[in-house]
Amino acid sequence: MLEDLKKRVYEANMLLPKYGLVTFTWGNVSEIDREMGIFAIKPSGVDYDKLTPDDMVLMDLNGNKVEGNYNPSSDTATHLELYKAFEKIGGVVHTHSPWATSWAQAGRAIPCYGTTHADYIYGEVPCARCLTGEEFKQYERNTGLLIVECFRDRDYEAVPAVLCKNHGPFTWGKDGHEAVHNAVVLEEVAKMAARCEMINPQVQPAPQELQDKHYYRKHGANAYYGQGK
Amino acid sequence: MLEDLKKRVYEANMLLPKYGLVTFTWGNVSEIDREMGIFAIKPSGVDYDKLTPDDMVLMDLNGNKVEGNYNPSSDTATHLELYKAFEKIGGVVHTHSPWATSWAQAGRAIPCYGTTHADYIYGEVPCARCLTGEEFKQYERNTGLLIVECFRDRDYEAVPAVLCKNHGPFTWGKDGHEAVHNAVVLEEVAKMAARCEMINPQVQPAPQELQDKHYYRKHGANAYYGQGK
Amino acid sequence: MLEDLKKRVYEANMLLPKYGLVTFTWGNVSEIDREMGIFAIKPSGVDYDKLTPDDMVLMDLNGNKVEGNYNPSSDTATHLELYKAFEKIGGVVHTHSPWATSWAQAGRAIPCYGTTHADYIYGEVPCARCLTGEEFKQYERNTGLLIVECFRDRDYEAVPAVLCKNHGPFTWGKDGHEAVHNAVVLEEVAKMAARCEMINPQVQPAPQELQDKHYYRKHGANAYYGQGK
Amino acid sequence: MLEDLKKRVYEANMLLPKYGLVTFTWGNVSEIDREMGIFAIKPSGVDYDKLTPDDMVLMDLNGNKVEGNYNPSSDTATHLELYKAFEKIGGVVHTHSPWATSWAQAGRAIPCYGTTHADYIYGEVPCARCLTGEEFKQYERNTGLLIVECFRDRDYEAVPAVLCKNHGPFTWGKDGHEAVHNAVVLEEVAKMAARCEMINPQVQPAPQELQDKHYYRKHGANAYYGQGK
Numbered sequence: 001m002l003e004d005l006k007k008r009v010y011e012a013n014m015l016l017p018k019y020g021l022v023t024f025t026w027g028n029v030s031e032i033d034r035e036m037g038i039f040a041i042k043p044s045g046v047d048y049d050k051l052t053p054d055d056m057v058l059m060d061l062n063g064n065k066v067e068g069n070y071n072p073s074s075d076t077a078t079h080l081e082l083y084k085a086f087e088k089i090g091g092v093v094h095t096h097s098p099w100a101t102s103w104a105q106a107g108r109a110i111p112c113y114g115t116t117h118a119d120y121i122y123g124e125v126p127c128a129r130c131l132t133g134e135e136f137k138q139y140e141r142n143t144g145l146l147i148v149e150c151f152r153d154r155d156y157e158a159v160p161a162v163l164c165k166n167h168g169p170f171t172w173g174k175d176g177h178e179a180v181h182n183a184v185v186l187e188e189v190a191k192m193a194a195r196c197e198m199i200n201p202q203v204q205p206a207p208q209e210l211q212d213k214h215y216y217r218k219h220g221a222n223a224y225y226g227q228g229k
Numbered sequence: 230m231l232e233d234l235k236k237r238v239y240e241a242n243m244l245l246p247k248y249g250l251v252t253f254t255w256g257n258v259s260e261i262d263r264e265m266g267i268f269a270i271k272p273s274g275v276d277y278d279k280l281t282p283d284d285m286v287l288m289d290l291n292g293n294k295v296e297g298n299y300n301p302s303s304d305t306a307t308h309l310e311l312y313k314a315f316e317k318i319g320g321v322v323h324t325h326s327p328w329a330t331s332w333a334q335a336g337r338a339i340p341c342y343g344t345t346h347a348d349y350i351y352g353e354v355p356c357a358r359c360l361t362g363e364e365f366k367q368y369e370r371n372t373g374l375l376i377v378e379c380f381r382d383r384d385y386e387a388v389p390a391v392l393c394k395n396h397g398p399f400t401w402g403k404d405g406h407e408a409v410h411n412a413v414v415l416e417e418v419a420k421m422a423a424r425c426e427m428i429n430p431q432v433q434p435a436p437q438e439l440q441d442k443h444y445y446r447k448h449g450a451n452a453y454y455g456q457g458k
Numbered sequence: 459m460l461e462d463l464k465k466r467v468y469e470a471n472m473l474l475p476k477y478g479l480v481t482f483t484w485g486n487v488s489e490i491d492r493e494m495g496i497f498a499i500k501p502s503g504v505d506y507d508k509l510t511p512d513d514m515v516l517m518d519l520n521g522n523k524v525e526g527n528y529n530p531s532s533d534t535a536t537h538l539e540l541y542k543a544f545e546k547i548g549g550v551v552h553t554h555s556p557w558a559t560s561w562a563q564a565g566r567a568i569p570c571y572g573t574t575h576a577d578y579i580y581g582e583v584p585c586a587r588c589l590t591g592e593e594f595k596q597y598e599r600n601t602g603l604l605i606v607e608c609f610r611d612r613d614y615e616a617v618p619a620v621l622c623k624n625h626g627p628f629t630w631g632k633d634g635h636e637a638v639h640n641a642v643v644l645e646e647v648a649k650m651a652a653r654c655e656m657i658n659p660q661v662q663p664a665p666q667e668l669q670d671k672h673y674y675r676k677h678g679a680n681a682y683y684g685q686g687k
Numbered sequence: 688m689l690e691d692l693k694k695r696v697y698e699a700n701m702l703l704p705k706y707g708l709v710t711f712t713w714g715n716v717s718e719i720d721r722e723m724g725i726f727a728i729k730p731s732g733v734d735y736d737k738l739t740p741d742d743m744v745l746m747d748l749n750g751n752k753v754e755g756n757y758n759p760s761s762d763t764a765t766h767l768e769l770y771k772a773f774e775k776i777g778g779v780v781h782t783h784s785p786w787a788t789s790w791a792q793a794g795r796a797i798p799c800y801g802t803t804h805a806d807y808i809y810g811e812v813p814c815a816r817c818l819t820g821e822e823f824k825q826y827e828r829n830t831g832l833l834i835v836e837c838f839r840d841r842d843y844e845a846v847p848a849v850l851c852k853n854h855g856p857f858t859w860g861k862d863g864h865e866a867v868h869n870a871v872v873l874e875e876v877a878k879m880a881a882r883c884e885m886i887n888p889q890v891q892p893a894p895q896e897l898q899d900k901h902y903y904r905k906h907g908a909n910a911y912y913g914q915g916k
Binding site for chain 3: 885913
């Protein structure tokens with residue numbers, strides 16, 4: 001069932017090594033069919049060069065496996081909480097891409113220093129705190145809940161990325177491909193922000209009006225980037 | 230019309246991914262036919278691996294589309310102002326290449342630390358200030374005007390590159406290929422200048438006479454690099 | 459003899475250039491047949507693109523060459539001491555991979571800053587001191603003994619990597635392939651730890667409970683990452 | 688004439704882009720036939736992907752072109768002075784490889800922080816001062832003389848590399864291939880030394896006895912690395 005979904009999720013997963021975002025199996029992409037309430041996700045710990053569309057695992061929003069020969073990604077419970085809380089998203093990505101992960105390990109939000117960032121992400125990329133104590137018992141689920149908590153006062157459509165302290169990034173989008181696109185953007189933005197601070201330790205975030213201008217150049221009713229609708 | 234121009238501009242655009250200067254569609258090259266007063270430019274937001282020469286958009290110097298199935302690059306108005314003000318240039322490039330963009334985000338001009346820089350760029354690569362207030366209304370046009378303002382006391386032929394604060398670099402040259410060549414040079418120079426400051430935080434710019442010697446080794450009547458005329 | 463072992467060791471050696479861990483011949487992999495008490499190792503100073511499985515050199519645990527047309531790697535005596543002291547390991551890798559070597563040159567252990575590290579290595583990657591005085595006479599053997607000394611109070615199965623001060627890293631695993639896998643992990647971890655400290659000079663190691671959780675997610679009786687047994 | 692020499696020099700030049708040491712035409716290799724007193728060198732400003740063995744230019748030690756359709760590299764006079772002063776070398780390389788050039792721009796010698804460096808270069812890589820005043824008139828020749836001056840109290844066989852302040856590196860060896868090999872080593876060593884100082888700003892050079900041990904492991908009468916004579 002859902003052959004198209006599995007194929008799309010397979011292809012989106014294969015973009016991770018293409019864009020240099022993963023080493024070994026350190027990443028996963030999922031995409032949801034909102035009508036069915038089922039999402040497809042990469043199996044856990046299977047090499048990218050051995051993956052096939054049929055290896056994708058189908059899960060429902062209660063965390064039950066609907067179909068699949070493999071165990072789903074160990075991060076499945078995090079994806080699930082994001083789908084439940086962020087109702088308009090259709091795809092989720094987790095990687096250990098090196099620059100974004102370095103910021104996550106550093107425990108810092110990524111400030112918006114320029115238009116590369118502002119074109120895709122409105123304001124800083126937040127850094128969710130580390131889990132603690134009892135939260136570790138349901139590690140992956142609580143990681144998802146912590147991200148949701150972190151976006152209580154943020155617009156998850158305007159900020160399609162988060163860092164989890166001491167761990168790494170999650171990104172999302174309208175489907176798996178857009179979530180991967182945002183993962184690539186995040187890695188570029190993380191790289192340039194770190195170097196920017198190295199070049200000028202006193203650097204300040206980009207002016208708010210620049211951030212507004214660039215974000216709304218690509219998003220919302222007055223967007224004029226690209227070929228339109 | 231202008232099939233040769235469109236082909237050259239297409240080829241120059243394809244050099245950007247070849248040299249690792251662009252992620253996704255974050256860059257564009259244009260080239261002008263000065264007799265016709267028409268320039269060809271990459272369409273907005275079209276993937277590099279789907280581009281064809283026929284996709285290039287022809288624009289006149291009043292900002293009217295002369296030919297093309299697509300919208301021109303969203304940065305077209307910036308290219309246009311540069312062609313109007315810098316009468317001897319024939320090509321313009323904009324990218325978000327990571328090192329040059331990191332300097333632009335840091336808001337710093339790139340000092341000339343050595344001969345790699347001095348062979349192509351005479352003195353520092355300036356950093357134009359960020360737009361402000363009303364200037365955001367005609368964002369791309371005003372970016373061009375700000376660059377022109379920045380070169381009021383500079384020789385745009387001797388300094389074929391600029392950084393726009395919180396944004397990224399523009400380069401130019403006698404045609405699109407030379408503008409791309411200068412974009413590659415700028416990225417190398419930006420990388421080495423940042424690392425150079427990391428290795429020696431007290432580093433000073435190269436002596437003026439070294440800068441003179443290297444620049445005039447390749448430029449002007451007494452140039453002796455390469456195979457001559 | 460031991461054709462399968464030589465083939466596996468050859469293949470594991472060829473992974474080093476594939477993963478970008480070696481320049482020229484700066485690396486070597488060995489694997490031991492514990493029943494025979496014989497290990498196969500790369501010959502010394504032979505280019506990777508000229509290697510064949512038959513070039514692997516067979517050594518016994520007394521340091522005698524059992525078979526082979528070439529001299530064994532100059533680091534053979536180090537591998538040998540590790541096999542003698544760490545009885546459960548089956549493969550050893552030495553490289554000069556750039557980030558891990560930079561930490562080794564800096565003389566610092568790599569703190570555990572996040573889950574990428576904690577998934578494979580429990581606690582910091584220790585840095586063994588430099589040899590001194592008389593120890594230089596049996597340089598490679600004493601390098602091995604120093605590593606063993608460094609693990610007197612550490613679990614070599616939980617920490618499958620070490621840095622040798624002013625030199626570079628050694629990693630190990632249940633066979634040559636796992637040892638290479640750990641060499642790749644170490645290089646990623648070393649890169650991200652250095653960048654992490656650049657982004658936040660006051661960064662602290664990841665909380666102990668996070669380190670515990672991630673390590674035991676992949677190791678031991680309650681592991682649940684991957685496809686199980 | 689000297690077809691073999693030209694072929695070898697061509698091949699050595701083609702290794703520069705293979706190892707990522709050059710952008711555009713920013714590098715050149717020469718090799719000398721000591722009996723003939725003639726060296727072959729890359730032509731000036733010719734693209735690597737258009738080079739052929741026949742394009743190599745033959746020069747004598749008085750700086751006269753003996754054969755060739757092109758102008759020789761603009762750095763020819765530097766190569767020539769090195770061949771005259773360093774009588775046992777057979778090949779010379781100049782590049783703008785990014786890490787070595789960053790140290791040259793920073794005006795700092797590269798300390799020996801570890802065995803990767805000590806295996807090939809005995810002690811620090813010196814940094815020759817910048818030219819000044821009248822010296823600029825015979826720029827390339829004086830660059831060579833300055834390098835020779837810098838080695839008055841150094842062994843050019845034990846230290847086959849130098850940085851020229853505000854410019855970039857030169858390396859040499861018994862032939863063109865070995866000179867390229869040393870250029871690759873230098874770039875790796877420069878990269879790791881910079882990162883090493885970033886990881887530990889108080890780092891000290893490797894102990895002298897380690898430097899001795901590693902250098903003499905590969906050089907001199909008691910060398911035991913590789914497959915011997």
